[in-house]
Amino acid sequence: AQKITQTQPGMFVQEKEAVTLDCTYDTSDQSYGLFWYKQPSSGEMIFLIYQGSYDEQNATEGRYSLNFQKARKSANLVISASQLGDSAMYFCAMRAQGGKLIFGQGTELSVKP
Amino acid sequence: DGGITQSPKYLFRKEGQNVTLSCEQNLNHDAMYWYRQDPGQGLRLIYYSQIVNDFQKGDIAEGYSVSREKKESFPLTVTSAQKNPTAFYLCASRRRDRVPPGNTIYFGEGSWLTVV
Numbered sequence: 001a002q003k004i005t006q007t008q009p010g011m012f013v014q015e016k017e018a019v020t021l022d023c024t025y026d027t028s029d030q031s032y033g034l035f036w037y038k039q040p041s042s043g044e045m046i047f048l049i050y051q052g053s054y055d056e057q058n059a060t061e062g063r064y065s066l067n068f069q070k071a072r073k074s075a076n077l078v079i080s081a082s083q084l085g086d087s088a089m090y091f092c093a094m095r096a097q098g099g100k101l102i103f104g105q106g107t108e109l110s111v112k113p
Numbered sequence: 114d115g116g117i118t119q120s121p122k123y124l125f126r127k128e129g130q131n132v133t134l135s136c137e138q139n140l141n142h143d144a145m146y147w148y149r150q151d152p153g154q155g156l157r158l159i160y161y162s163q164i165v166n167d168f169q170k171g172d173i174a175e176g177y178s179v180s181r182e183k184k185e186s187f188p189l190t191v192t193s194a195q196k197n198p199t200a201f202y203l204c205a206s207r208r209r210d211r212v213p214p215g216n217t218i219y220f221g222e223g224s225w226l227t228v229v
Contacts, residue, residue: 099144101207103155
């Protein structure tokens, strides 16, 4: 069965420090995609970063990078230089073959001043 | 501007009533999705559709129904069979290309449904 697991319900980080949000996935597909989304308290879903299963290099988008370890089936999000505006829920998601998109339970990140 | 429009944003339903949530996109996307989100929880997939006139059940389809008669529209009906429908509902769409930006999933702003 396809599944996304985020084991950290909540995380705290000091402003300007880096933080890693964990994500592991389970799939038997050879071709899949991994996403990270941010959801502020307003409810909107903000796309952060994408990693394809055949991409050899880790994806980066500004302060966001994805630590992709295919053998371990992990796709951790690293946020560098945390800002107060980074406080939100973060969701890891996987696009499986057949077009199905599934999400993890999310991690609530709180950035302290 | 291109995007996904969900309506209504807030909806109250009496027990035993069916309600329909609208989702319209003008992005020319092939695939569309409906998710349910309970407070403090992740997104659970209700239904998804990759092409017009075709859709598949997600993980929690019981008590819900959908249609995909037009590429730009994917309405969700919450039927009276759904025992606990109070939740936040999110619609999403995606191009089917594998290369960026086709991989990006676009979301609507969501609809809050409350049973009274």
